[in-house]
Amino acid sequence: MENEYYPWGGEFTVRSSDGCVAVVLLTIKYTPPDNVAIYGPLKTENIGVEKIVANIISNPHIRYLVICGDDIRGHRSGASLVALYKNGIDKQHKIIEALGAIPYIENLKEEAIERFRNQVEIVNLIGIKDNGKIDKFINEYTAKSPPCFGEPYIAIRIKTTTNVSLDDKRALHSKIVMNYMGKVEKRGK
Amino acid sequence: MVDKEVPLIKAKKTLQKDVVLDSGGFFVIELHEKEIRVEYYSNIYRDDRIVSGNLEKVFSGTKADALSDTIVRHVPNLRAEHYTYLGRELQKAQYALEQNKKYVQGGC
Numbered sequence: 001m002e003n004e005y006y007p008w009g010g011e012f013t014v015r016s017s018d019g020c021v022a023v024v025l026l027t028i029k030y031t032p033p034d035n036v037a038i039y040g041p042l043k044t045e046n047i048g049v050e051k052i053v054a055n056i057i058s059n060p061h062i063r064y065l066v067i068c069g070d071d072i073r074g075h076r077s078g079a080s081l082v083a084l085y086k087n088g089i090d091k092q093h094k095i096i097e098a099l100g101a102i103p104y105i106e107n108l109k110e111e112a113i114e115r116f117r118n119q120v121e122i123v124n125l126i127g128i129k130d131n132g133k134i135d136k137f138i139n140e141y142t143a144k145s146p147p148c149f150g151e152p153y154i155a156i157r158i159k160t161t162t163n164v165s166l167d168d169k170r171a172l173h174s175k176i177v178m179n180y181m182g183k184v185e186k187r188g189k
Numbered sequence: 190m191v192d193k194e195v196p197l198i199k200a201k202k203t204l205q206k207d208v209v210l211d212s213g214g215f216f217v218i219e220l221h222e223k224e225i226r227v228e229y230y231s232n233i234y235r236d237d238r239i240v241s242g243n244l245e246k247v248f249s250g251t252k253a254d255a256l257s258d259t260i261v262r263h264v265p266n267l268r269a270e271h272y273t274y275l276g277r278e279l280q281k282a283q284y285a286l287e288q289n290k291k292y293v294q295g296g297c
Contacts, residue, residue, distance in 0.1 A: 009221045046241040047217060047230070092235065102240040106233050158247050
């Protein structure tokens with residue numbers, strides 16, 4: 001099951017597989033302790049937020065989302081993520097009451113957003129850059145040791161595809177032999 | 190006597206304000222698990238401005254040339270300068286990957 005976690009990928013670091021805390025780093029130089037499930041930066045208020053939601057709901061062990069550091073100038077990505085958690089999205093897919101310039105959620109279904117809102121509790125430390133203080137919050141929430149939320153929710157899966165090009169004669173000829181009438185004489189090697 | 194004259198054109202970077210956004214979409218480039226990941230999004234507009242994108246395809250590899258060649262095949266008809274931008278960024282990403290450095294996608 002663990003290899004289902006974080007299917008969208010992205011710029012993050014995975015630590016404890018059953019950790020209950022995920023950490024979003026805004027404008028801050030900070031490395032969270034090893035007991036967190038995952039941590040990484042958030043840059044944009046649209047696709048960046050989507051990736052965080054998709055990756056978090058794929059790991060039901062994550063029950064707390066710590067957001068720390070100064071918010072991203074212009075984008076207000078941290079505040080937009082908090083707004084998504086509090087308010088959800090409107091019919092135009094815009095995060096309700098988000099402060100960012102273009103806070104639109106387009107790659108996630110409403111069901112995925114609801115799952116996110118139900119699965120985690122946000123620990124809003126926006127504006128806090130004191131590493132010791134953040135460590136304290138993380139350890140406090142880790143100690144709560146809440147139960148797993150259930151099954152992973154896979155919002156997006158990146159599927160590996162193998163393309164055989166018609167230009168690739170070696171690939172084609174090694175699999176199919178055709179006769180002069182254009183009929184397949186042999187398949188496979 | 191001169192048989193032929195050809196122009197020598199001095200290079201000039203397009204100013205940020207003059208960059209034309211590609212109606213064909215945009216790319217997000219990241220390093221992920223010792224690979225370069227390139228996500229291709231088609232544009233989503235609200236009130237005639239691009240506000241986000243639909244994730245259409247994801248490419249992965251370790252070499253800028255392989256990624257560039259593959260992306261051109263799978264995402265045709267973009268603006269010429271978009272492909273050159275992509276080539277530059279992928280080369281930067283490959284360098285960061287090989288040197289174990291942080292990569293941050295730059296603008297056009």
